[in-house]
Amino acid sequence: MSLEPLHSGAGGLTSTSVEGQVSYLEPTAEWFSKYLSNAEKTQEGLRGLGFRRRVKVVAELGKIWMERLESGALEGLMTELVRNTGYSSAMVYNDLRFAGEVLKESNVESLIDSGLVGGWRSLEEFVEVAPGEFVANLPAGPALIIASGNSIVPPLIPAVTALVTSNVTILRPSLTNYRVVREVFKPLEDLARDIEDARILGEALTITYLSHNSKVLEYLLKEAPIRIVNYWGGEPGRSVIARSVVENPHKPRLYVNGPLTGVAVVDGASADSRLADALAREVVTYDQQLCSSPTVACLIGDYGRAVELAKEVSKYLDSYGSIHRIEVSEGWMFSLTTLRKALELNGAKVIRSSSPENPYTIVVSKGKSSFTGLNLVPLNIHSRRRFLEIIAVPTIDECVKLIKELPKTPGYAGIDGVQTVALSLADSRSKVEYLRKLSMAGVHRIVPLGESYLRTPYEPYDGEYIPRYFTRTLYFRERLAGINAST
Amino acid sequence: MVLNLGSELPPIEEIYASAQKSMFLNDPHVKRLWELSGDVGLFNKSPEYLRSLRRSLLRDSLKFFAEHSSFYAELLERLEIDPKGAELEDLAKLAVPSDMLRGEEYRRFLISDLDTEGIVFSSSGTTNNTPVRVYRSHLELAMMTRANTNLFEYVYGSRLEEGRGLALFLAAKELRNTLNFVAFVDLALQGKKIKLLYGMDLVSTTSDGSQWQKLVPSKDVIMEFFKSREEPKLLFTAPAGVHLLTKQFDGMNALKKTLSRLVAGIPPVDLGSGGVIVTGGGSKGFADLPPYGTIVENARKYFKARGRDGREVPTPFMDVLGMTETLTALIDRYGVMNKIPHPLQEVFLLDPKTYEVIEEPGKEGILGIYDPLAVSWLEVFLPGDLMKFVESERYYGREYIYVRRLTKDEGWDLQRACGGTLEELMRGRTVTQ
Numbered sequence: 001m002s003l004e005p006l007h008s009g010a011g012g013l014t015s016t017s018v019e020g021q022v023s024y025l026e027p028t029a030e031w032f033s034k035y036l037s038n039a040e041k042t043q044e045g046l047r048g049l050g051f052r053r054r055v056k057v058v059a060e061l062g063k064i065w066m067e068r069l070e071s072g073a074l075e076g077l078m079t080e081l082v083r084n085t086g087y088s089s090a091m092v093y094n095d096l097r098f099a100g101e102v103l104k105e106s107n108v109e110s111l112i113d114s115g116l117v118g119g120w121r122s123l124e125e126f127v128e129v130a131p132g133e134f135v136a137n138l139p140a141g142p143a144l145i146i147a148s149g150n151s152i153v154p155p156l157i158p159a160v161t162a163l164v165t166s167n168v169t170i171l172r173p174s175l176t177n178y179r180v181v182r183e184v185f186k187p188l189e190d191l192a193r194d195i196e197d198a199r200i201l202g203e204a205l206t207i208t209y210l211s212h213n214s215k216v217l218e219y220l221l222k223e224a225p226i227r228i229v230n231y232w233g234g235e236p237g238r239s240v241i242a243r244s245v246v247e248n249p250h251k252p253r254l255y256v257n258g259p260l261t262g263v264a265v266v267d268g269a270s271a272d273s274r275l276a277d278a279l280a281r282e283v284v285t286y287d288q289q290l291c292s293s294p295t296v297a298c299l300i301g302d303y304g305r306a307v308e309l310a311k312e313v314s315k316y317l318d319s320y321g322s323i324h325r326i327e328v329s330e331g332w333m334f335s336l337t338t339l340r341k342a343l344e345l346n347g348a349k350v351i352r353s354s355s356p357e358n359p360y361t362i363v364v365s366k367g368k369s370s371f372t373g374l375n376l377v378p379l380n381i382h383s384r385r386r387f388l389e390i391i392a393v394p395t396i397d398e399c400v401k402l403i404k405e406l407p408k409t410p411g412y413a414g415i416d417g418v419q420t421v422a423l424s425l426a427d428s429r430s431k432v433e434y435l436r437k438l439s440m441a442g443v444h445r446i447v448p449l450g451e452s453y454l455r456t457p458y459e460p461y462d463g464e465y466i467p468r469y470f471t472r473t474l475y476f477r478e479r480l481a482g483i484n485a486s487t
Numbered sequence: 488m489v490l491n492l493g494s495e496l497p498p499i500e501e502i503y504a505s506a507q508k509s510m511f512l513n514d515p516h517v518k519r520l521w522e523l524s525g526d527v528g529l530f531n532k533s534p535e536y537l538r539s540l541r542r543s544l545l546r547d548s549l550k551f552f553a554e555h556s557s558f559y560a561e562l563l564e565r566l567e568i569d570p571k572g573a574e575l576e577d578l579a580k581l582a583v584p585s586d587m588l589r590g591e592e593y594r595r596f597l598i599s600d601l602d603t604e605g606i607v608f609s610s611s612g613t614t615n616n617t618p619v620r621v622y623r624s625h626l627e628l629a630m631m632t633r634a635n636t637n638l639f640e641y642v643y644g645s646r647l648e649e650g651r652g653l654a655l656f657l658a659a660k661e662l663r664n665t666l667n668f669v670a671f672v673d674l675a676l677q678g679k680k681i682k683l684l685y686g687m688d689l690v691s692t693t694s695d696g697s698q699w700q701k702l703v704p705s706k707d708v709i710m711e712f713f714k715s716r717e718e719p720k721l722l723f724t725a726p727a728g729v730h731l732l733t734k735q736f737d738g739m740n741a742l743k744k745t746l747s748r749l750v751a752g753i754p755p756v757d758l759g760s761g762g763v764i765v766t767g768g769g770s771k772g773f774a775d776l777p778p779y780g781t782i783v784e785n786a787r788k789y790f791k792a793r794g795r796d797g798r799e800v801p802t803p804f805m806d807v808l809g810m811t812e813t814l815t816a817l818i819d820r821y822g823v824m825n826k827i828p829h830p831l832q833e834v835f836l837l838d839p840k841t842y843e844v845i846e847e848p849g850k851e852g853i854l855g856i857y858d859p860l861a862v863s864w865l866e867v868f869l870p871g872d873l874m875k876f877v878e879s880e881r882y883y884g885r886e887y888i889y890v891r892r893l894t895k896d897e898g899w900d901l902q903r904a905c906g907g908t909l910e911e912l913m914r915g916r917t918v919t920q
Contacts, residue, residue: 330839331894334853334871337842338584345583345595349565356840376587 003175003209006182008189008202011035015208022175024209029219032170035206036225039142039168045200047139047166051123054164055108057191057201062103064187069096077180084176085149086385087287088324095151095286099184102156108164110457111157115467123165123471132478137471140253141167141227144220146241147181148232149174150289154257155181157461158230162470163201167228170220171207182207212237222247230469234259234414255469257462260291260419261381261412262452263403265396265438268301269426271309278450279309279388280316282422283360284324285453287385291462292420292445292452295381296369296406297390298399303366306392307349310362313388314351321358321386328359328385335378336361336387342377343370353386360386367393368402371411381412396437403441417442419462424449490622491604496663496670497625499632499677506629509602511862516547517626520831520860524630529830530641534884537830544831544859546573552865555598559865575844578867579837582855585812585870589617596864602626605863608667610811611768619811621667622863627814630860632674634815638829639675642805642818643763645795647719650680652761655712657724659689659702667811668767672723681721684708714751718759722790725768726806729790730782736789754789758802762792767807767816779806783821808889810870814858817887825877825886833857834887836874851875851890 003024007013014031018024027035046054068074074096081092101107112120118127118135126134143162147155155173159181162169173181185207191198210217220226221244229252231241238256245254264279282294299306328336336359343363344350348370351362363370369391371377379387393399403421406412421443425431438446444463447454460466497505511517523529523544529537549570552559563570568577588596593607602624609618623631640646654676656669663669676683686709687702712720722729736754739747747753758764764786766779776782783804792802801822808826809816815829828834836845836852845852854874857867873890 328840333840333842334584334869334893337869338586341583342587344565345562345587347561347565354841354843375590375592378586 003178004182005206005208006185006189007206007208008192008199009035009206010199010203013206018211018214020211020213022209022211024211026208026210026214026216027206029216032216032220032224036142036168039225042168042200042204043139043141043166046163046204047123049197049200051112051120051164053197054166054201055105057188057195057198058103058108058160058164059105060191060198061184061187062100065103065184066097066100069093069100074183077183081152081177081180085289086326086328087289088326090324091284091286095153096180099152099156102153102160103184107457108160111161112164112467114458115161115460115465116471117473122473126474126476134476134478136474136476137165137467138474139166140470140472141169142225143167143228143230143470144170144172144226144252145230146172146232146237147174148257149176151286152177152180152184154232156184158232158466158469159185159205161466162228162230163204165467165470166204167470168204169206170226171205172210172217173207175209178209212240218244221245224248225250226252228253228255228470230255230257232257234416253469255464257291258416259382259414260417260444260462261288261296261406261415262290262292262294262420262422263406263418263443264294264297264422264424264449265399265434266297266299266309266424266449267426267430268299268305270424271299271301271305273312275424275449276309276312277316278424280313280320281450282452283313283317283386283388284320287326288387289382289385290453292447292455294420294422294449294452295384295388295412296402297388298402299390299392300394300396300399301392303364303392306364306366306390310349310351310364310390313390314353314360314362317353317358317360317362317386321353321360322355325357326359326385328356332379332383333359335383338376338378339384342374346370346372346374348389358386361388363387363389365389365391367391367398369406369409369411371409374410377411377413380414382414396434400437400441403438403443419443420445420447420452422447422449422452489603490607492607492622494664496606496673499674502625502628502632502674505604505625509624509626511602511626514551516551517862519547520544520862521626521630523831524860525633525637527637530637530882532830532882534882537882538884541831541833541859542574545578545833545857546570548859548865549573549577551862552598555600557599558595559598575833575835578833578835578857579842579844579855581865582837582857582867582869585619585810585868588619588621588812588868590620593620593622593864597622598863601863606664606670608670608811609665611666621812623814624863627861627863628670628674631671631814632678634829634831634860635671636675636678638815638818638827639805642820642824642827643803644820644823645761647679647681651717652681652719652721652759653712653715653717654681654683654721654723655686655709656683657686657704657709657722657728659687660685661689667813668807668809668816671809671816672765676721682717684712686712710751713753713756716759719761719763719792720756720758721762722758722764724764724766726766726779726782727776729764729766729786730776733782733786733789737785755791756789758790758792760793760795760797762790763803763805764790765805765807767809780821810856812866812868812870813856814861814866819886824879824881825888826874827879827881827883827886828856829858830882831859833859834885836876837869839873839893848878848885849875853893854887 015025015027078092116137122137126136128134145158159171188202192202340350349364353360403418566580605624609620663673688705787802790802794800804821807816807818815832817826817828819826835855851873854872871893874887876885876887879886
């Protein structure tokens with residue numbers, strides 16, 4: 001596999017070959033040192049373009065991407081992504097299509113506008129937020145983004161945000177999707193030859209793979225004048241990154257987007273065929289590898305209802321799963337079989353598919369997760385695919401308790417918490433009560449069941465607005481008219 | 488329940504006496520199993536007859552377990568298995584991977600009113616630090632000894648005469664208290680009143696401040712066996728044991744060989760009329776062992792045997808595939824027959840992707856074993872091996888060929904969901920939490 005860095009700046013890039021588990025080219029620490037010494041100037045240049053011109057360059061990349069996708073030019077990359085992620089071809093196609101959405105002008109504008117106090121204009125000037133009080137948002141970078149591999153959307157969102165907020169941006173995608181993410185930004189090389197705005201934006205972006213034991217990565221984390229590190233992932237990488245960043249004399253701010261999961265919350269009365277359909281779609285979408293994907297469904301009602309729902313979901317999974325066929329290894333299948341048996345022996349009802357191309361599992365549990373007390377969990381939550389546990393609980397309070405305890409439940413270890421609740425209620429009158437209680441469960445999003453993976457530009461990410469990672473807010477007060485200021 | 492676990496394997500007479508007192512012998516199903524475990528006539532039955540017998544035993548067995556354990560009653564209900572109509576496919580549903588029997592996990596599979604006097608066998612720890620452990624009551628040990636002895640003699644080609652011959656096990660005597668294969672050989676030979684020598688000693692040693700136990704060869708005992716004029720001589724060992732002995736003989740120069748012949752009469756080692764080498768236990772951590780056929784051919788240069796008529800024959804080699812969790816073994820005889828199970832043991836292969844039962848010869852499948860003679864727990868499990876079968880004229884109708892251990896990767900090595908970064912750090916980590 002040949003992994004080359006991408007940087008379309010005028011000075012080019014000096015790289016060396018790295019041989020190891022993965023062979024790739026990485027920019028040298030000396031190059032980064034020189035490059036980052038000009039970061040302030042580069043960021044000023046980018047800022048000087050103005051927000052709309054920066055966004056236009058990004059949008060141009062989006063248009064090119066969509067044209068290439070529709071013309072079939074990305075077939076090779078799609079095949080590679082299918083192999084690396086294990087997703088179906090149809091899923092990978094959708095993922096690449098979503099990438100085009102992220103780069104759309106209107107979406108980028110909404111993302112920034114909703115994420116910053118003072119909106120996108122605050123990137124250009126002081127914006128009055130109260131009589132006589134103003135804020136401006138300035139680039140806080142240079143930024144290093146270490147991105148995830150479950151979808152190409154998560155690497156694109158922080159990278160685009162960092163760029164349009166005028167930051168020098170070093171993006172280190174996951175090995176899984178490195179070549180695809182690089183390909184999204186590759187047209188910058190051509191655009192930079194003719195379009196000055198693209199050249200300036202290209203100057204601010206470097207994409208490179210860096211292995212976990214790379215000396216260059218160590219330099220960036222521990223020594224380089226980096227101001228923001230945004231890490232997407234869990235352990236053990238997170239601790240390694242955190243320990244390194246602490247040593248950096250430039251005191252970068254570290255933002256971690258850790259692994260999370262989703263929980264569907266369903267009242268018994270709403271558990272009908274339409275709901276089963278939506279739940280099955282949620283399970284097949286990205287094979288539950290998103291932080292929003294429901295891996296547990298909490299049914300507020302009796303166990304019998306949960307078994308009925310599981311059977312209904314299974315019918316839809318037969319149908320959707322046969323469209324989104326995946327390939328599994330014999331070792332994974334054996335681990336899945338072991339897990340299914342372990343849960344069965346622990347008292348769970350297990351409904352399974354016998355199709356190796358659609359290896360779904362629905363576990364029905366009473367009152368608590370059937371993983372509770374299990375010593376052997378041969379597939380952890382990250383390795384499981386199309387695996388849903390439906391737990392029947394008597395009340396929403398029990399459900400909230402279950403959500404809170406999920407990261408400590410065997411079988412769900414490795415997640416920081418629950419990001420998304422996918423909610424379905426038959427009686428909308430209980431909505432207020434449910435929302436009040438769920439807001440105490442530590443979750444970040446509550447969305448309609450069936451829409452977990454859909455994200456609007458107005459949404460925060462894991463409880464945070466991403467533009468705030470990459471900006472520092474400057475406050476200016478003209479006067480305090482008629483108010484006694486507190487000290 | 489409280490198990491009265493012995494730390495030492497009792498003598499066979501004691502086991503038989505204790506087995507006779509088991510209350511389960513009043514149960515018609517178990518009484519039938521007891522009788523069948525010692526029935527040599529089973530080896531003359533047709534494959535169809537035995538298939539039907541096994542099906543009948545399976546149904547009675549499931550009924551027995553449902554009656555003696557709410558755990559099994561509920562499990563059968565959840566799996567929608569009706570004991571009266573149980574088929575081979577239901578065994579596939581019930582089979583548990585052996586990994587689920589590690590540590591103390593075996594206890595959850597035991598019925599509530601079992602015979603509490605028994606012993607717990609452990610795996611050697613070759614494939615995992617936490618061994619697979621299985622409880623055996625005295626009644627089960629007695630049935631195990633009877634059934635395995637009959638199977639052994641079928642594959643060996645004749646009955647072992649009581650009190651005739653000498654056996655050497657290249658293992659330490661203490662291992663018969665924990666290792667199934669060693670215990671089965673020990674008990675079977677006790678039953679035949681054939682003297683068994685143990686060719687290894689378990690020696691305590693201190694290293695890095697910790698107490699360790701290691702196996703060292705007991706040269707005097709090995710030489711006693713080599714020099715003995717008793718026949719037949721039966722050598723039991725892991726394949727690595729006979730391979731290392733062969734290499735030692737290979738390494739002797741001409742002078743050393745001549746001197747050794749003059750002093751001890753070896754090499755070659757004369758195993759006598761009916762002599763045999765019985766291997767078992769797999770590679771035991773020796774990664775560079777040659778293929779089994781090569782081990783056999785090399786060893787035959789130094790280990791000689793004669794047939795009943797006194798004429799030299801290629802030294803017979805038998806290999807035992809017996810796990811901790813299987814009460815009866817599968818045994819082959821090199822060049823004569825592939826691995827064959829006891830007539831009562833149900834061996835089945837599952838497609839590695841669909842987990843459906845394979846009925847085509849030559850197709851590789853995940854090995855599943857059901858042994859109805861185990862009455863303390865429902866012994867149906869997947870040890871994690873791939874095998875295939877060939878059709879056979881013998882009583883079982885099939886013979887089995889070992890292919891390999893299953894490789895247990897996680898799949899999508901580079902993909903760690905939201906935690907999909909710094910992947911190399913994640914590699915090689917165990918997924919068991």
